[in-house]
Amino acid sequence: MRVARLPARDEPGRGRLPVPRRPRRFRIVRPVADGSDSPKEACGVFGVRDPRQPVAHLTYLGLFALQHRGQESAGIAVSDGAKILVDKDMGLVSAIFDEHRLRALPGIMAIGHTRYATTGASAWHNAQPVARQAGDVFFALGHNGNLVNTAELAAGPADVSDSDVVAALLAGALTADGGGDLIAALSAVLPRLESAYSFVMMDETRLIGARDPHGFRPLFLGRLDTGGWVLASETPGLDVVGARVIREIDLGEAVVIDDDGVHSVQFAASRRRALCSFEFVYIARPDGRLAGVGVHAARRRMGQALARQAPVDADMVMPIPDSSVPGAQGYAAESGIEYGDGLIKNRYIGRTFIAPTQTLRDNAVRIKFNAIEDNVAGKRLVVVEDSIVRATTLRATMRLLRDAGAAEIHLRVLSAPYRWSCFYGLDTADRSRLVAATMTVDQIRDHLGADSLAYLELDSMLTAISPEPNGFCTACMTGDYPTPIPGMLAK
Template sequence: CGIFGVTGVVDASNFVALGLHALQHRGQEAGGIVSYHPDHGFNSARRFGYVRDNFTKADVMDTLPGQLAIGHVRYSTAGSKGATAIRDVQPFFGEFSMGGCAIAHNGNITNAIALRRELIERGSIFQSSSDSECIIHLMARSIQKSLAERIKDALRRVEGAFSVVAMTRTKLIGVRDPLGVRPLVLGRISDHGWALSSETCALDIIGADFVREIEPGEMVVIEGNKVESTRPFTPAKSRFCIFENVYFSRPDSIIGGRSVYETRRQIGVELAREAPVDADLVCPVPDSGTPAAIGYAHESGIPFGMGIIRNQYMGRTFIEPTDHIRNMGVRLKLNVNRALIKGKRVILVDDSVVRGTTSRKIKDMILEAGAAEVHFRIASPPTAWPCFYGVDTPERSKLLAATMSEDEMRDWIGVDSLKFVSLDGLYRAAGEAAGRDAASPRFCDACFSGDYPVAPSDKIEEGFEM
């Protein structure tokens, strides 16, 4: 999901709409905005579909006045799948004795089922099936005097990954979990406003200056010109999601002082060194494989070409909720550039293999178009473990790499060769010259390594074996 908030600007909700539009790649199912105006109180709008189709119209935006607003774009990783109900769309809102509070959450709470059970037993009435709603109910049970302190209390009970943007009548609040699994950055709008955003690309769109990242385990409370920082949690070693670098973030965002585009290009360089092959053409599977393909072509000296063309009017395939629609999605979205491919030995570069359905269909299309050979190069290690921290990977049994060796995957997909970048190569590309430090890895890489930095307690209770 993507989260965004602004304070100190007229018509804050318009800024939030723009920010969410720039974060649309993080969630395409639905979006929501809450604003506050002293004369009109809190107002909210939650809609299915794209930001640009909902939060551009006067009949929606005119209902969201004020100088303080937050928003959320959703892709479901917890709660109801497929048929998302509008009640699951964030931000969530609660009225407390000290005023209202709205919350937008990116990540996944790994003890949400246990918390929900406990809260319901003690009288909470849940409105949604989302794990994020726990935060509001935990706040309601806190005895703290201020909403900011109640948010701290609530988040101290929550396990897993959370980047949170919240607002009261006067304050804009940002929090990152102690491991800093999901991103969150602070921006400055002229000399009077502030923004909180999942990624820097959404600061660019509103002309805000990047100030700094909210640090793992940090809470910032912004009021007027003041940004107050505290550390509510037991300190831990940070474990940012390495998959944000591979796929999830936008390539024009900056993470940890490093360009995401450059990291991805460098993964391609590592791949070319680790897994060279004699061929005529390096083609990306667009758009997610493009920077790595550029790096691969550059390092190998093999010409780069757009052998697959993407229809720009489709979303990301994996956002489609059912397998059936996902399967159709590949052909609706990608087509082969026959004139370029015919008779050539082609290296296809993609960011990841999850179920393998995308790779298999693309291989079919490339062979039908007359390619002489097809070699797959993947800009991440085999995805063998599900993510429990906010990225929608399917259960383990549906992950190709969980049940097959690399050679078996090559044969199942039906290509001449298949190679994945190593975990060390991925770390080098992300700026760790020495590769992955097994004793203390800098990133979360659980979907590749099975090394889960936070025990997924709900899943373990359901029988998941690490």
């Protein structure tokens, strides 16, 4: 068996063969300014096994479709059946990979990852996929989610990602059991992990997808016409490579894909189902489906419910683009108020961008949005936003609309107040920075400079998402966490 040299922990520059060492003159700068007031995404994962197709290219397309879930770093690992190669870097998928780099990744299967850092710094050594060697076994993994017991599980340095910790645990289990079987190691390690994970993994010959027993983060299995198999965080990741959806990975289930097809392993009993309700509010692409529900239609129903719950006399309903668009359309349809655009978003900016000076950071919203004065001036506006987390950028957006001449601003929010930190894969900071944790709704209205403010009530939000409104995590709105949260994290 021919094996590739795989990266050891904290060994930058050796993950890809060959990988040039990052020149010292470059500094990794975390994108700090974001024109949206929504939570930051956690990660997107993709995997494909198809000996008949260029798997690195398919993974590139899959990651491109999942780019909205994380824009800080991206990577692809491939196996040709005998060795694993990893290529990863900081930045957007389109900026990292070109034809030359993809051609250098031949194989029969691949996994890919787009990252937004939750545990572990936004740095090259935390980019994924993570790869390890344990005895004769080589494996790579990509993780969407967040673990709450990383500190308890970690044996190494503090500044590592939870995914690194999982890789180290798997390597330890592979070495300990002597047999060196990744599935056995998974069955031993995954039940020890607390909270949210959807993994794609592979050893030299098998592609694996695994989902935590609560099902916080989505993970789909799809099939290509060639007979190949695909895993993706969201259905658009399957669509983009021409795969049809077969099913979601079950709670506590791992699917193992090899030459003989798909094998299911229940590594832990399923627990209280807790799919993140914010996948429907903000995270997931509107053209996708989750838990059998179309995301776009769910957002539109939230807007309709909000119009029934919090009506107002106004001239125009407008969204904060982009994720609030279906909700604003729903509000307009239900209320009979004209729908229009009051803000134009710079479509080339993505969800994050670099603002190199404090002045530019203060004006971040103007980099991302501009008001359409002709549509806004003198109007009574219903402004629909998906969520309010810290309120800093939304406050600036309200100012933008006032400066453009808005006569009244009635802010309507498609979710219930975001009062508690998320420990399951969204970066929403600690509670002291969540505006709804420290202010009443009236105080938030005044803070934002709106004439009125209403949030969609939680029950209405869940009913709008699905006719089966149980089975969703709502912890950031209720404080009812589906898993125990260690005291050191719960501030």
